[in-house]
Amino acid sequence: RKEVEQDPGPFNVPEGATVAFNCTYSNSASQSFFWYRQDCRKEPKLLMSVYSSGNEDGRFTAQLNRASQYISLLIRDSKLSDSATYLCVVNIKRKLIFGQGTELSVKP
Amino acid sequence: DAGVIQSPRHEVTEMGQEVTLRCKPISGHNSLFWYRQTMMRGLELLIYFNNNVPIDDSGMPEDRFSAKMPNASFSTLKIQPSEPRDSAVYFCASTSGAASPLHFGNGTRLTVT
Numbered sequence: 001r002k003e004v005e006q007d008p009g010p011f012n013v014p015e016g017a018t019v020a021f022n023c024t025y026s027n028s029a030s031q032s033f034f035w036y037r038q039d040c041r042k043e044p045k046l047l048m049s050v051y052s053s054g055n056e057d058g059r060f061t062a063q064l065n066r067a068s069q070y071i072s073l074l075i076r077d078s079k080l081s082d083s084a085t086y087l088c089v090v091n092i093k094r095k096l097i098f099g100q101g102t103e104l105s106v107k108p
Numbered sequence: 109d110a111g112v113i114q115s116p117r118h119e120v121t122e123m124g125q126e127v128t129l130r131c132k133p134i135s136g137h138n139s140l141f142w143y144r145q146t147m148m149r150g151l152e153l154l155i156y157f158n159n160n161v162p163i164d165d166s167g168m169p170e171d172r173f174s175a176k177m178p179n180a181s182f183s184t185l186k187i188q189p190s191e192p193r194d195s196a197v198y199f200c201a202s203t204s205g206a207a208s209p210l211h212f213g214n215g216t217r218l219t220v221t
Contacts, residue, residue, distance in 0.1 A: 031206070031207065032206065032207045032208075034209050034210075042214075043199060043212035043213065043214055043215050044151070044199075044210075044212055045212070046209045046210070046211075049209060087151065089209075089210070091206055091207070094156075094158075094163070094164075094206045095153055095156060095164055096141060096153070096156075096201075096203070096210055097153060098143075098150065098151040098153075099150075100150035100151075101150060101151075
């Protein structure tokens, strides 16, 4: 089993839709979690950290479920510019491990 | 404020040649990570340093790969000899702590023919 797993997608959604991604992790001792966004042929960039109580940044909401060992990212009112690959990152024994990424394509 | 700086941006070389990738982390960051990204395998952690000391190199594919961090502002990843299957984008990233997010460089796109 991989240490961090994501549904690779692609997710094809219309503008304005709400879309959710999940990411599961294997190590229950993991302490810190992040969501990154990667555009084609670019480096990954931090989208948001994930806090235990859940956190929101505009249209984006991140949540952590320690009992089931997953994190989620919710995008509301999706825009064309949200099209990208979304990567979850889990700190496992001080190593920052990436999921394989979920591709999102927002269509007009 | 300069981010993580990698060089070269692109490298094309022939099989068997030595390749050296370079990285300058963000000043003040004490952890540095090298990743490799391919379509098939995604982002793989190769090695990471803490305070210039290699902590975990279990992701380094084989003895042909080596990494050094002689000081807090410079790291290299070397492949000798290179093979076509090493073709990938190599990213360097730095962070100020285990609970802090990573900041990536622009990456080096390596093609081995």
